Amino acid sequence: MNYNYIMSTGSASLSGSRYKLEERNNTASKSQYYNIDYSVISGINMSRVSFNSQTLFQAQPFYYTGTSQVYIEAPSGDYYLDFSKQASKGKIFLDETLPVNNSGVVLYDKTEVDTGVLTMHTGGNPTGALNDLTEDLITQGLLAGGSTYSGDLFSGWDVFGNGQKFPSYDEFTGLDPQVTGKFFALKKPEKIFEYNSGAADSFGQKFIPNQVDAYINGTEQPISSFILTYTGVSLVEVGKSATAEIYKKETTSYNL
Amino acid sequence: MSASGLHYILTSKLQTNERLAAYYDFAEYNGEVNPESSVTYTGILHNQYPAYDTGKHTATIVSATGATEVGVSGLITGAVSGRGRLDQSNLKIPIEGLDINSMSLLVDFQWNAEVENGVILGSYERFEETVGSVDVTGSRGFNFGINDRGNMFFEAYQPSGPSIVSTNSIEMSERNIIGLSFDGGDVVFSKFDLFNDVVDKETFNFNSSAIAQPTDLYVGGSSQYFKSSSASVPTVNASLNELAIFSGGISPHTLKQLSSGILGDYFYNTGIQSVQNFITGYTDTVIYETGVTGITLQSAGSLTVSTGRVTYTGMFTGASAVSGSEGDEVYVFYNYDNDGLKTSYKEKLGYLDSSNSNNYAPTGEGAFDTLGLQSGNYTLTGDIALNLEAKLSTGSYSIYQQVEQTGVLSVVSGVDKTALYESVTGSTGQYSGIVFNESIEALKSDYIYYKGLR
Numbered sequence: 001m002n003y004n005y006i007m008s009t010g011s012a013s014l015s016g017s018r019y020k021l022e023e024r025n026n027t028a029s030k031s032q033y034y035n036i037d038y039s040v041i042s043g044i045n046m047s048r049v050s051f052n053s054q055t056l057f058q059a060q061p062f063y064y065t066g067t068s069q070v071y072i073e074a075p076s077g078d079y080y081l082d083f084s085k086q087a088s089k090g091k092i093f094l095d096e097t098l099p100v101n102n103s104g105v106v107l108y109d110k111t112e113v114d115t116g117v118l119t120m121h122t123g124g125n126p127t128g129a130l131n132d133l134t135e136d137l138i139t140q141g142l143l144a145g146g147s148t149y150s151g152d153l154f155s156g157w158d159v160f161g162n163g164q165k166f167p168s169y170d171e172f173t174g175l176d177p178q179v180t181g182k183f184f185a186l187k188k189p190e191k192i193f194e195y196n197s198g199a200a201d202s203f204g205q206k207f208i209p210n211q212v213d214a215y216i217n218g219t220e221q222p223i224s225s226f227i228l229t230y231t232g233v234s235l236v237e238v239g240k241s242a243t244a245e246i247y248k249k250e251t252t253s254y255n256l
Numbered sequence: 257m258s259a260s261g262l263h264y265i266l267t268s269k270l271q272t273n274e275r276l277a278a279y280y281d282f283a284e285y286n287g288e289v290n291p292e293s294s295v296t297y298t299g300i301l302h303n304q305y306p307a308y309d310t311g312k313h314t315a316t317i318v319s320a321t322g323a324t325e326v327g328v329s330g331l332i333t334g335a336v337s338g339r340g341r342l343d344q345s346n347l348k349i350p351i352e353g354l355d356i357n358s359m360s361l362l363v364d365f366q367w368n369a370e371v372e373n374g375v376i377l378g379s380y381e382r383f384e385e386t387v388g389s390v391d392v393t394g395s396r397g398f399n400f401g402i403n404d405r406g407n408m409f410f411e412a413y414q415p416s417g418p419s420i421v422s423t424n425s426i427e428m429s430e431r432n433i434i435g436l437s438f439d440g441g442d443v444v445f446s447k448f449d450l451f452n453d454v455v456d457k458e459t460f461n462f463n464s465s466a467i468a469q470p471t472d473l474y475v476g477g478s479s480q481y482f483k484s485s486s487a488s489v490p491t492v493n494a495s496l497n498e499l500a501i502f503s504g505g506i507s508p509h510t511l512k513q514l515s516s517g518i519l520g521d522y523f524y525n526t527g528i529q530s531v532q533n534f535i536t537g538y539t540d541t542v543i544y545e546t547g548v549t550g551i552t553l554q555s556a557g558s559l560t561v562s563t564g565r566v567t568y569t570g571m572f573t574g575a576s577a578v579s580g581s582e583g584d585e586v587y588v589f590y591n592y593d594n595d596g597l598k599t600s601y602k603e604k605l606g607y608l609d610s611s612n613s614n615n616y617a618p619t620g621e622g623a624f625d626t627l628g629l630q631s632g633n634y635t636l637t638g639d640i641a642l643n644l645e646a647k648l649s650t651g652s653y654s655i656y657q658q659v660e661q662t663g664v665l666s667v668v669s670g671v672d673k674t675a676l677y678e679s680v681t682g683s684t685g686q687y688s689g690i691v692f693n694e695s696i697e698a699l700k701s702d703y704i705y706y707k708g709l710r
Contacts, residue, residue, distance in 0.1 A: 005704055010451065014519070014692035014699075017451050200706035208451040209429065209701045216708075227705040229427035232370040233406035235705055 004167045004215040005195040006188070007207035017191075017208055024211055025223040028092060028106035036108050038090040044081050045115050048186060049108045051078070051098060053219035054163030057118050057184045059095075076118055078163075078182075107220060109213065114187040122180050134183045135172075157185040164218035167196045171218075203231045258521040259284065261690050262500070263306035265517030269510055273306045277354050278313040278501040280304060280347075286337045287317055289325050297325050299332035301347060312352045313501070315475070318488045319345035340496030342376075342476035343368055346488055349473040349501075351379075356397065357465045358439040360506040364497040364518055366431035366698050374492025375401040377436075377499075378478025379470035380411060382418070397470035399478045400436050401492065408434060408445045410460070412467050421460040431497075431698035433515045438464040439505025446508035448515045450692075450699070457508045475499065520690035527686030533677040541674060545667040548660045556657040562650045582608050582629035 008024075010017025028034040028049075041047045049056045059077020063070055063084065074080035078095045082088035092108070094100055119137035139153055153159065154169045162181040166172040188194075195202045212228060214221040227235060259281060266273045280301055287301040299320025303313040320331035335345035342365075356379070363376055379397030386392070395413030403409055406428035411420040426447045435446040443464060446457040472487075475496070479487040498518050506514070580586070586605050608614075609630065616628030 003706065007704075010696075010700070012695065012697070014450055014694070014696045017696060017700075195704070200709050202704040204702055206697055206700040206702050209427070209449050210452055210454075212704060214704070214706075221708075225706065225708050227427060227703075227707060228701050229406065229703050229705065230367070230371070230429045230701055231703045232367050232430065233428055233703070234370065234404060 001198060001200070002167050002171075002215075002217050003195070003197055003200050003202075004165065004218070005202055006213040006215075007193045007195065007202075007205060008189065008211035009191050009193050009206060010208045010211075011191065024109045024213060026108050027222065028108055030102060030104070030106075033091040033093065034104075034106040035090050036092055036106075038083075040110050041081065041108060043083055043113075046111055046113050047081065047108055048111050049079055049092060049106060050163070050220040051094065051106050052104050053221065055160050055165060055186075055220055056094075056163060057116060057160075057182060057186075060115065076120075105222065107222060111189065112187060116184055116186040118182060118184040120181075121183055138183065138185045153185065156188055158188055159183070159185045160218075165215045165220070166218065167215070258517075259305050260522035261520045262514065262517035264522040264688070264690065265514050266306060269513050270506075274308050275502045275504060275506070276307050276500060277309075277359075277503050278303045278315075278349060278499075279307040280315065280340065280496070280499045282336055282340045282496055282498065283338060287320070287332045287335070289328050289332065290316075295323070297322055297328040299328050299335070301336055313349050313354070315347040315349045317345050318348055318474075318477075340475070340499070341368075342374070342496060343490050343493045346474050346476035346490055348487070349475065351469065351471055351473065354473075354501070354503060356467050356469045358504050360435065360437040360502040360504065360511060361400065362433070362435050362498070362500040362502070362511055362515055362518060364431070364433045364499070364515070365494045366497065367428075368493045368495055370493075371402065371404065371406045371428060372493055373401065373403045373483070374490075374494070375399050375474070375476065375478045375481050375484075376492060376494075377401075377473055377475055377501075378481060378487065378491075379473045380413075380478050380480040381470065382413060382480050394468070395480075396468035397473075397479075398464075398467055399481060401478075401481075402428070402494075408436070408447075410436065410438070410443045410445070410462065412462070412464070414463055415466050419462070421462060423458045426456045426458060427701070429699055429701050433519065433699075435506075435508055435511035435515070437505045437508065437511065438462060440465045444505075444508055446511060448512045450512075450516060450519065450696075455508045455512045473501075516690050516692075519694055520692045522688070523691050524688040525686055527683040529681060529683055532680050532682055534680060535675045536678045537676045539674045539676060541672040542668055543670045543672050545665045545669045546662060547665050549663040549665070550661045551658050552661055553656040554659050556655045558652050558654050560650060560652050580607065581631040582612070583624055583627070 008017075026037065026040060028036050036047075044061070045058065047058065049058070056078035057076075059074035059080040061080045061082055062073045062075075064073065065071075070084075072080070072082060074093070078098065080093050082091070082093065092106060117138050119134060121134055135153065138157075138159070154166075154172070159166045159172060161172075161175065161179065161183050193205050193207065195205065207228075209228060210223070212223060212226070214223065214226055229235075259279070262276075262279065263273060266276060281304055285302065285304055287299050290298045290300045299317035301315040301317060303310045303315070307313070317332055317335050320328050320335055322328045322331065331345070335341055336347075340347065361377060365376070378399040378401065380395065380399040381397055382393060382395045384391060384393050393413075395418075398410060398412035400408070400410050403422060407423045408426065409420055409422040411418070413419065421443060423445045426445065428447075433448045433450070435444075435448065437444045437446070441461065441463065442459050443462040444457055444459045446455050448455055474487040477484055477487050477489050477491045481491055484491050500514070500518065584607060586607070590601055590603065612630050616630075618628050619625045
């Protein structure tokens with residue numbers, strides 16, 4: 001098991017560590033669509049969404065005016081957001097090929113504005129060719145970010161294959177060349193510490209409360225699966241009292 | 257940490273500091289030996305500004321007691337210098353009118369080591385007594401503290417018996433700013449996440465109006481707690497940065513705002529000062545015509561004037577010989593007296609000497625020289641000598657000119673209105689607020705625990 005935690009470390013001052021607008025680990029409600037808080041996600045290209053732990057790539061919507069209505073096309077992505085109409089705000093429009101049902105869990109975070117880079121891979125490459133080809137395609141799209149080599153790519157970007165996050169460059173290079181699908185990169189947030197280990201618990205690294213993203217084997221986990229606290233707290237220890245002493249029940253009482 | 261920051265938030269959110277019953281900032285004030293103590297000296301910690309009445313709720317540093325002032329000073333330093341070290345000493349705060357049924361707390365504290373249970377603010381007492389033939393249990397006060405799991409608890413006696421409520425979703429950091437509020441029906445625990453600007457809170461139904469009034473509040477201990485034998489025994493291994501006790505219930509949202517005042521410092525920027533003049537009225541001034549009011553003479557200089565009659569002076573000569581040259585001009589005067597009417601005339605005569613026999617030869621190139629005039633003696637015959645002199649009297653006389661005098665006439669020509677101003681100094685762009693200068697590392701969490709493996 002690989003445990004990958006992305007912790008917001010902030011800065012030395014409180015004003016440099018405030019993340020009110022980047023509320024994390026929000027859970028979308030489900031009605032006809034998955035609904036998000038559009039006071040948090042207030043525009044396109046500023047969200048990171050996962051569906052049943054698989055991180056999705058945001059499509060760019062194109063608008064075409066027909067005779068009686070406006071048509072939207074959103075190619076090459078897993079979901080799109082539409083802020084052109086009030087009725088569309090706050091709705092996540094998922095790709096219709098995704099297996100949507102009422103038990104699905106959609107998590108979303110607010111991010112810096114970033115479109116990310118998507119590339120499709122059809123497979124059939126010799127060993128080692130997949131990561132080289134994919135990396136080249138991704139880095140070509142990230143020229144604006146200055147990423148021209150692999151080390152920089154993985155330090156500044158989260159790289160996903162079919163919605164699964166690669167914890168590090170090593171896992172990426174070891175990928176089976178026959179794997180096909182969507183590969184994409186999303187920009188990492190700033191002021192973070194990334195924990196990547198086979199051990200489930202992380203301790204000692206200071207982070208801002210409730211500002212952690214967690215991936216297990218590359219799949220995003222709801223933060224409710226974790227307790228974010230202080231190392232001094234004994235979470236599981238036999239013999240410790242969780243409450244104060246319970247006194248015997250009295251039959252009559254009054255106050256002085 | 258600043259009293260000014262708390263005062264700013266208090267007045268901006270609660271309009272007044274009346275609700276702040278007690279405030280102890282351990283970084284700002286480190287206690288002192290009670291000046292009223294003798295023989296047995298004790299350490300005290302005064303209630304501090306901006307508390308409403310700093311004369312009340314003077315805390316006693318329980319462990320700081322001894323026979324010498326020096327010794328007690330050392331104990332005070334160990335207990336409350338910089339921080340209120342609750343592992344060293346509890347503090348005893350007299351109630352002094354504070355209503356135990358309705359109050360709120362703000363506590364800024366941090367663990368000295370691992371989390372372990374203890375009382376942060378306690379006053380709980382339970383006792384049994386016999387009333388007539390019935391054994392009854394009475395109580396007063398409450399305990400507010402942290403359990404071993406790092407959850408806050410509130411313990412007091414309810415009409416139905418002993419009662420305790422505990423949070424289960426509010427996680428601790430190394431340093432924590434927590435709140436407690438109760439006002440009759442509910443007890444509300446809160447922990448303030450200033451990073452995310454949110455309040456973690458839990459509310460429990462609790463009849464705090466049934467809590468009887470104790471005499472003292474103990475910071476760090478309680479008379480009734482399972483691991484201590486008395487209120488003087490420290491129960492919690494933590495240090496206080498600041499403690500504020502408010503009268504009445506205060507919502508967690510407002511407590512969070514107040515917590516920013518505890519952690520931050522007040523600042524004020526004066527912006528740009530400017531002076532504006534506002535017209536407050538007018539002063540009327542009557543204007544009169546100006547014009548000629550009279551004439552005056554002033555000197556314009558002087559004039560010299562000759563006056564009198566011309567007089568002639570001379571000497572009657574009759575006939576006289578005159579030496580001269582031919583061509584000389586001489587005047588001969590003649591007087592006439594015609595029966596008293598006297599007059600005179602003069603005649604201009606020229607002379608050519610007959611001895612020259614009318615023989616003239618040029619003697620040079622000059623005008624007379626060409627005539628060949630010669631010198632000689634001749635005789636003039638007349639009544640008066642040839643000298644003539646005119647005598648006139650002269651004098652200096654002043655000259656004057658007329659000058660018009662101008663001035664204000666009595667004729668009104670109009671009214672001049674002069675505006676009156678009031679100058680008001682104002683500022684634009686001024687702002688104030690709270691700035692966080694404290695190190696916030698201890699406020700962060702540092703432990704991620706995965707529940708999925710357990």
